[in-house]
Amino acid sequence: MYPRDGLKYWWSGKGLWDHVSDQDWNNWVWQLQNRITRLEQIETYLQLTPEEKEGCLFANKKLALAITPYFFNLIDRQDPECPIRKQVMPRSEEMRKTAGEVLDPVGEDEHSPVPGIVHRYPDRALFLVTDRCASYCRYCTRSRMVSNAQDYNFHPAFDKGLQYLAEHQEIRDVLISGGDPLLLSDAKIDHLLGKLREIPHIEFIRIGTRIPIFLPQRITEKLQEILVKHGPIWMSLHANHPRECTIELKEACDKLAFAGVPLGNQSVLLKGVNDDAETMRSLVHRLLMMRVRPYYLYQCDLINGSSHLRTDPRKGLEIIKELRGHTSGYAVPQFVIDAPGGGGKVPINPEYVENITESELTLRNFQGRIYRYPLDKPAESLPNEDFEGAFEEILA
Numbered sequence: 261m262y263p264r265d266g267l268k269y270w271w272s273g274k275g276l277w278d279h280v281s282d283q284d285w286n287n288w289v290w291q292l293q294n295r296i297t298r299l300e301q302i303e304t305y306l307q308l309t310p311e312e313k314e315g316c317l318f319a320n321k322k323l324a325l326a327i328t329p330y331f332f333n334l335i336d337r338q339d340p341e342c343p344i345r346k347q348v349m350p351r352s353e354e355m356r357k358t359a360g361e362v363l364d365p366v367g368e369d370e371h372s373p374v375p376g377i378v379h380r381y382p383d384r385a386l387f388l389v390t391d392r393c394a395s396y397c398r399y400c401t402r403s404r405m406v407s408n409a410q411d412y413n414f415h416p417a418f419d420k421g422l423q424y425l426a427e428h429q430e431i432r433d434v435l436i437s438g439g440d441p442l443l444l445s446d447a448k449i450d451h452l453l454g455k456l457r458e459i460p461h462i463e464f465i466r467i468g469t470r471i472p473i474f475l476p477q478r479i480t481e482k483l484q485e486i487l488v489k490h491g492p493i494w495m496s497l498h499a500n501h502p503r504e505c506t507i508e509l510k511e512a513c514d515k516l517a518f519a520g521v522p523l524g525n526q527s528v529l530l531k532g533v534n535d536d537a538e539t540m541r542s543l544v545h546r547l548l549m550m551r552v553r554p555y556y557l558y559q560c561d562l563i564n565g566s567s568h569l570r571t572d573p574r575k576g577l578e579i580i581k582e583l584r585g586h587t588s589g590y591a592v593p594q595f596v597i598d599a600p601g602g603g604g605k606v607p608i609n610p611e612y613v614e615n616i617t618e619s620e621l622t623l624r625n626f627q628g629r630i631y632r633y634p635l636d637k638p639a640e641s642l643p644n645e646d647f648e649g650a651f652e653e654i655l656a
């Protein structure tokens with residue numbers, strides 16, 4: 261049985277930055293200005309392993325190192341295996357390219373008609389509006405372009421993107437991502453959402469962001485107002501581990517929910533971070549308590565230098581199997597692989613259909629028991645004892 265840990269949320273608090281005023285600490289711009297970006301800075305707080313040290317030195321050539329003070333506090337500084345640390349601390353393995361790994365693992369560039377737009381599916385488009393994030397995830401699918409470490413020269417072209425969306429009437433759903441769109445100023449977000457709302461065929465707008473997890477201070481009243489004004493705006497968060505479910509995140513989610521924003525979560529299956537059912541169960545339960553519906557669980561993309569964080573997809577299937585039926589259906593994300601080379605997201609599921617014949621479906625339930633559902637039985641009237649006498653009773 262799942263041991264209920266009783267602890268609903270952690271309070272992160274100022275931790276290492278206890279000397280800082282509440283006003284500064286709660287100011288998202290202060291958090292950004294005081295990000296941990298250098299090896300020497302980290303070493304004043306914790307002892308790096310040789311692999312991490314090397315990774316930090318290499319980071320600015322690949323994907324910048326940046327960790328907000330808020331998120332840094334969530335790291336267990338005594339534990340090199342800390343699941344929070346693994347997500348944001350560079351390692352020497354990032355320099356190693358393994359079989360199948362590429363720069364653009366899900367083939368976004370070839371589906372990009374104008375810079376910043378990825379139009380892969382018929383009715384929806386991805387709109388990349390910035391190449392910056394509050395902190396950088398070491399397994400980022402868009403490592404090639406975010407943080408501007410690789411001279412990729414990504415310049416999000418707002419106006420060209422908007423023009424493309426306006427000219428393509430088949431697009432009814434726009435997913436604003438990046439980088440992290442919530443790093444844009446309030447004025448820019450307001451402008452962008454306003455422009456999208458002016459396009460009559462766009463019915464559905466969502467924002468993909470990890471800001472509530474890295475920088476919950478960004479979810480301000482002003483941002484709430486903007487989200488209300490242009491609502492309904494949907495949001496996909498990116499939490500990977502229960503430790504990220506702090507009181508600060510809960511409060512940010514409250515604010516978003518009260519601004520009418522339906523919340524989903526996309527996790528990436530990561531080795532040593534969340535690749536066991538116990539951790540994932542704890543995460544999805546905590547998310548539900550914060551009104552966040554687990555949406556996708558991604559198999560980690562084949563991005564250059566990520567083999568140390570990737571897990572066998574069979575592990576993901578096993579995790580889903582341990583969730584489905586054993587806990588709230590709302591808590592179970594869809595496990596997907598974004599097909600290498602540009603095929604898009606492909607759902608992968610544990611097998612519950614044991615067999616299909618002309619006459620029946622054989623089903624296996626969450627406990628492994630077998631059930632049968634008849635197919636194509638000719639309609640044949642049988643005596644129905646359940647209602648015997650009922651008709652006469654009603655008429656009497």
Ligand SMILES: *Cc1c(COP(=O)(O)O)cnc(C)c1O
Nearest residue numbers: 378379380381384385386435605
């Ligand atoms: C993930 C993604 C979407 C949205 O897919 P949904 O399954 O609708 O969430 C749209 N465009 C691209 C390019 C994507 O990668």
